[in-house]
Amino acid sequence: MPSTRPRVLSGIQPTAGSFHLGNYLGAVRQWVALQESHDAFYMVVDLHAITVPQDPVELRANTRLAAAQLLAAGLDPERCTLFVQSHVPEHAQLAWIMNCLAGFGEASRMTQFKDKSAKHGAGNATVGLFTYPILQVADILLYQANQVPVGEDQRQHIELTRDLADRFNGRFGETFTVPEPYILKETAKIYDLQDPSIKMSKSASTPKGLINLLDDPKTTAKKVKSAVTDTDTVIKYDTENKPGVSNLLSIYSTLTGKAIAELEAEYEGKMYGALKTDLAEVMVEFVTPFRTRTQQYLDDPETLDSLLAKGAEKARAVAAETLATAYDKVGLLPAKH
């Protein structure tokens, strides 16, 4: 029976072995919550990963590893549809239609493309990296998603999705749902623990500021304890003047469910060291079972693969229907069966 719940869709790249705390707090945590109230589709976006060079053996391993981590974080294949993007060929097919609708200028304005292409050396970026946001547009529109749970860095891509959905609907008639971003203010951007002016990212310049969920818990504790704060001593949420402390408070608050004001009161008159020691403990308690569960899924690749196959089958049923409508609206001649 088709679900009457609103639909959400999101994706994560299998580009690094471990998810980091920003991925979890900014996105995956919301995915887990939304599977209870929404018709949820979540995928490992391997086609997006190859927009920058990937080792084939590592890519395959990292795709399974990403799926295992999503399950370890709490995604339940009975409650959501979990799949691998390349298992559903309609993504690449709708992306072509969207490529033919998007303007070169508008694609050129995508800040993530500008950042990533600069990182790889301006002349070395692939056409795939340039058109990466358009593939993301196709990902979202194929499922007629109402909301897209992501971190702040993805807002511009959701805006592009809205623009292209409107453009297609205007030109060819009502076809696509225009989606909304689902970005929680408190965790929209988790910052690097060594440089709280930049977002936590797997491509951070130093690994010390990056909390990988699959790190050895001792390493995690050490990174929290050496987080950069400021020369003041007051534990207060003030992103302008105390970005480091504010970041730690956001992380602490989200992981424990305690309000920031409650934490400020609890730590009044205490030193930064006390906050860091306690947060390190909270973090270790979180990552230790996460690592164990991830390993359990990896130890049984057959079950993992068959679970992903079932997810792809469910996803394809929805994606194929949307693609057929889009092909028809555009005027492509249907093949005779």
Ligand code: ATP
């Ligand atoms: P990179 O490390 O290169 O920035 P990434 O960590 O963003 O890549 P993705 O697979 O592109 O990896 O992102 C998965 C999700 O995690 C996205 O929804 C993204 O917005 C979110 N995310 C990533 N970093 C952060 C962060 N520091 N704070 C909040 N959300 C984040």
Ligand code: LTN
């Ligand atoms: N571009 C996103 C990953 C992504 C995605 C999507 C997110 C690919 N397709 C569809 C939401 C919906 C990123 O870099 N985090």
